[in-house]
Amino acid sequence: MLNVKDLNTYYGAIHALKGVSIQVNEGEIVSLIGSNGAGKSTLVNTIAGLLKPRSGSIEFEGKSIFRMEAYNLLKEGISLSPEGREVFGSLTVEENLKLGAYIIKDPKQINDSFEYVYELFPKLKERKGQYAGTLSGGEQQMLAIARSLMGRPKLLLLDEPSLGLAPNIVSQIFELIQQISKEGITILLIEQNAFMALKTSDRAYVLENGVVSLEGPSKDIINDDKVREIYLGI
Template sequence: MLKINDINVFYGAIHAIKGASLEVNEGEIVTLIGANGAGKSTILRTISGLLKPKGGSIEFEGRDIAGLPAHEIVKCGISQVPEGRRIFAEMTVLENLELGAFTRKDKDGIKEDMEMVFNRFPRLKERISQLAGTLSGGEQQMLAMGRALMSRPRLLLLDEPSMGLAPLLIKEIFAIIQDINKAGTTVLLVEQNANMALSIAHRAYVLETGRITLSGDAKELAASEDVRKAYLGG
């Protein structure tokens, strides 16, 4: 579904991603793990059109999307839940969700998806007219996920969904990610909590200072001594 081939990404003179290649097949949860500053978020931001790669290609369902503007990439069927949630604090829960569907014109489909989001996140329905900035961290994460789902993506990019959340909420969020995947959405997950990420992913890539150094079956990587020492606390 997604094929990234030999991309290089720069922030000014800083070479952040160095010849990275990875694939995500339809129906999978693929996770990208690595230390802080390894370039995980940079890869997601490049896929979703917020950064432009220098060289290499990014193919989604056979189409090269590298360099397309972000709103066009949403129209292609890719949606991102950004790191730090980035909800619109001064808008209500409902307005945030409506903005998630900004590329769509199918009113009936939007209504249907709004119901789906409320079924998946009942707390959002209870707070439908509340300002998003007044929600708890966990509720804001649910809103960011709900907003991304409103574009009806075929590929969902998740950037650090567990950041700043209590352990119980992290379990809940990861269970929801699995549900979203089982309902037919392919997931590319960037996550600092490597244990949790590897426990739900089918495959994984390890990123070190902008280079992909390991890839394979998530369970095999979770059992690897090198990965355990570096990312799983021994």
């Protein structure tokens, strides 16, 4: 479904992605783990069109999306829930969600999207009139994920959905990820919580200093000695 080959992305002189290749097949949950600064956000932000790569190729459903604008990528079916949530605090829950549906013109389809996300996130429905800035951290994260689903993507890119959340909320987020996957949405998941990510995903990539250092079925990666020592601390 998503085919990234030999991708190079720079920030000025900083070579952040050094020939990264990853593949995500339809229906999979694929996780991307790695230390702080490894290039995980750079990779998903490049796929989502927020950063322009210097070279390589990115194909989605057989079509090149290399250097395509973020706005058009949502139309192709790719949606990003960015690191750090980035919900609009002075807008209500409902207004935030509506922004996620900006590519949809038909009011009935927008209503369907609201129904769809309110079913997945009943708490957001209860709080639809509340300012997003007054939601708890976990609720804001739910809102960010819900907003990225409003455009009904085929591929969801989740950048650190569990960051900074209490353990019980973290498990709720991972349950939701599985539920979203069962709805037929393909997921590329970035996580600091490598253990939960590997438990939840089908396959995984380990990124180190802008290079893929290991890849394979998550059940194999979780048993890799180096991964256990560096990322799982066991």
